[in-house]
Amino acid sequence: MSNTPHETPDHSDRPRRKRTGINRVLFTLLGIILPIAVLGGGIWVCVYFIRTAPKAEQEAPLREAQLVDVEVVRRGDHQVVVKAMGTVVPAKRITLQPRVSGQLTEVSDKFIPGGLFDSGETIVKVDSEDYDLVVKQQAANVVKAKHDLKIEQGQQVIARREFELIGKTTPAGSVDRDLILRKPQLELANASVKSAQAALDKAMLDQKRTTITAPFNAVILDKQQVDLGSQVSPVTQIAMLASTDEFYVLASVPISSLKWIGLSESRKLLEGSEVRIFNKTSWAKGDKRIGRIVGLLSTLETEGRLARVLVSVKDPLCLKPRDPKLPRLPKLLVGMYVSLEADGIEEKNVIRIKRTSLRDDNTVWVYRKDNTLGIRKVQVVRRARDEVYIGDGLKDGERIVTSDLAVRVSGTALKIDAPVSQTGDEPK
Numbered sequence: 001m002s003n004t005p006h007e008t009p010d011h012s013d014r015p016r017r018k019r020t021g022i023n024r025v026l027f028t029l030l031g032i033i034l035p036i037a038v039l040g041g042g043i044w045v046c047v048y049f050i051r052t053a054p055k056a057e058q059e060a061p062l063r064e065a066q067l068v069d070v071e072v073v074r075r076g077d078h079q080v081v082v083k084a085m086g087t088v089v090p091a092k093r094i095t096l097q098p099r100v101s102g103q104l105t106e107v108s109d110k111f112i113p114g115g116l117f118d119s120g121e122t123i124v125k126v127d128s129e130d131y132d133l134v135v136k137q138q139a140a141n142v143v144k145a146k147h148d149l150k151i152e153q154g155q156q157v158i159a160r161r162e163f164e165l166i167g168k169t170t171p172a173g174s175v176d177r178d179l180i181l182r183k184p185q186l187e188l189a190n191a192s193v194k195s196a197q198a199a200l201d202k203a204m205l206d207q208k209r210t211t212i213t214a215p216f217n218a219v220i221l222d223k224q225q226v227d228l229g230s231q232v233s234p235v236t237q238i239a240m241l242a243s244t245d246e247f248y249v250l251a252s253v254p255i256s257s258l259k260w261i262g263l264s265e266s267r268k269l270l271e272g273s274e275v276r277i278f279n280k281t282s283w284a285k286g287d288k289r290i291g292r293i294v295g296l297l298s299t300l301e302t303e304g305r306l307a308r309v310l311v312s313v314k315d316p317l318c319l320k321p322r323d324p325k326l327p328r329l330p331k332l333l334v335g336m337y338v339s340l341e342a343d344g345i346e347e348k349n350v351i352r353i354k355r356t357s358l359r360d361d362n363t364v365w366v367y368r369k370d371n372t373l374g375i376r377k378v379q380v381v382r383r384a385r386d387e388v389y390i391g392d393g394l395k396d397g398e399r400i401v402t403s404d405l406a407v408r409v410s411g412t413a414l415k416i417d418a419p420v421s422q423t424g425d426e427p428k
Helices: 010-051 131-167 175-179 182-210 255-261
Strands: 065-069 070-072 075-090 094-095 102-107 122-126 211-213 218-223 239-243 246-253 272-280 287-296 305-314 339-355 362-366 371-377 382-383 387-390 397-400 414-416
Touching: 075 305, 075 387, 131 182, 246 255, 246 272, 246 339, 255 305, 272 305, 339 382
Parallel strands: 065 414
Antiparallel strands: 070 397, 075 246, 075 339, 094 239, 102 122, 122 211, 218 239, 246 305, 272 287, 272 339, 287 305, 339 387, 362 371, 362 397, 382 387
16 A cells, blocks of 8 residues: 655635635625715716706786777667567458359459459459340349239229229228239239349349459469369359558567557557568668558467567558659568567666677676776666667666677776777776
């Protein structure tokens, strides 16, 4: 067995391993401390710049005034104008029917819808030959009846003389005396004459009725399917006629407005009140007709529960001669929808404004002297279709805002295009 030489440990490596461990610790500490230091420095720099950065000064927002339209109000006595809408209807309208039967042998050239006829002018004629013959026959019957009456009158004279010659006394009024004097026969002869004359008059009347004329100045609203050669009878409707002398405008008016146009406590209209009539869609600008109130219907309009007033318009189709120096008048046509204005009673010491200037809850927008908006509660005395009459709440000369506003808060800045004279008092 051989002996292995013993290896003695090398103690020269210990200081080297010790230095390596220290270096590792230092590197570890440096890897922890250095990022913390960098992060802390960055935070400090950020805080520094934030604290030392310039600050923007806060400014109050600009108050931009709203551009508005204004109106200066005036207090005084104002006449209420009642406005309404209405429809033109005929004042007289009839269905034309013949009184006799026969064939139409003559028809007027104007027998068309819209045709105009004067009173008594012939419209159509029925064949009159049969009626002419009847007239001749009845005229002969009258001659015969009168002849029989004269013969009987002669018999009366003879009977009276015979009665006187006999000398027989018979009480007056007795049956025997009347028979002797032929009084019943005379009465029958007189009755025959009257009957024959009545039959002649009836035949002549039927003969006259074969000519059908306009009963008044008329326009044909509608023509039925009858023409030359048509067979007609008293039940045949020939045409619908309307009088051209006068039309009515049937106007619908709120019940509360009746008292403004003359409705008294006794519920009788002040007839004759003037009414102005307009039709902006068909007539030229400024054209109007004048009518007068003639009555109040006893029933309300079914849908709107409105009162209905009749307004009369004379010569609606402008057919009568007129002075050429006077302004021309527009025509009213049946069925036309028109607007009306009537001057009503006068309201004392009120301010009249447009209805659109009255805001919610009976308020108005006031343009105050400091160019700001004021919201004012007012007392409404009357409400018309387009106007409102104010009692209390506004002063004479104050300005109200008539245009709409985006911001409707009291104190909102306002401005107007042109300066308005400050004639009113400072609103409270």
